[in-house]
Amino acid sequence: NAGVMQNPRHLVRRRGQEARLRCSPVKGHSHVYWYRQLPEEGLKFMVYLQKENIIDESGMPKERFSAEFPKEGPSILRIQQVVRGDSAAYFCASSPQTGGRNEQFFGPGTRLTVL
C-alpha cells in the first residue's frame, strides 16, 4: 500500500509568488488534514477536508491561504503572495474515518522556503 504522498518535497519561492502543495492520501482514505510545522515549534492543525468539502479551516490564516480536495485528484494547499513567515514544513495526513481512534497517517512533507 502506498502511503500519503506529497509533492514537491522542497519548494523555493520568492516573496509575492504563489505556492501550490499537493497531497495524495492513502488509497481508500477520504479524510485529509493539513498541518504546518514552524522551526522549533510543534505541528499545528490548519484545515480538515473531505472530498469536495472543507470541514474545518479554523487553523488556516484567513488571508492568502486556501485548500481543496476535489472529487478527482490530490488535495491542494495554495498560498498566494507568499511572505518569509510562510517558510515552514507543511504536512498532509489522511485517515479512513474520524472518531474512535483518530489515527492519522502523515506524508513526508513539503518544505517551503520563501526568499
Place this chain on the structure above:
Amino acid sequence: TQLLEQSPQFLSIQEGENLTVYCNSSSVFSSLQWYRQEPGEGPVLLVTVVTGGEVKKLKRLTFQFGDARKDSSLHITAAQTGDTGLYLCAGAGPGAGSYQLTFGKGTKLSVIP
C-alpha cells in the same frame, strides 16, 4: 486551548540504557498518539492509546495512557542507536469525533553507541 507539554525536550543516552519520556496536559483527550519523526521526514505513527490506564507494548517500547486520559509516557528498554529521533505525542479530542490533533513539541532522543 489544549496544550501538550513533552519532557525532557532533549535526551542523550548510551546504547543499552533505559529511558522514559513524558507527555502532559491539563486537558482530557479521547485518544493519544505517539509518533517518531526523522529529520526531513513526516511523523510515523507508533501507537494509539484510547482507554485510561491502557498500556501498549511495541517490542522494546512501552506506552501508557494516564487514568484520567490527560497524560502519557513512553518507556524504551535497552535503547539502540536506531531509536534516535524526535518523539511526538498528539492528542485528539475531547469528544470521539474530534479530528484535530494537538501536538507537543517533542523529545529529541540521541542514543550514542
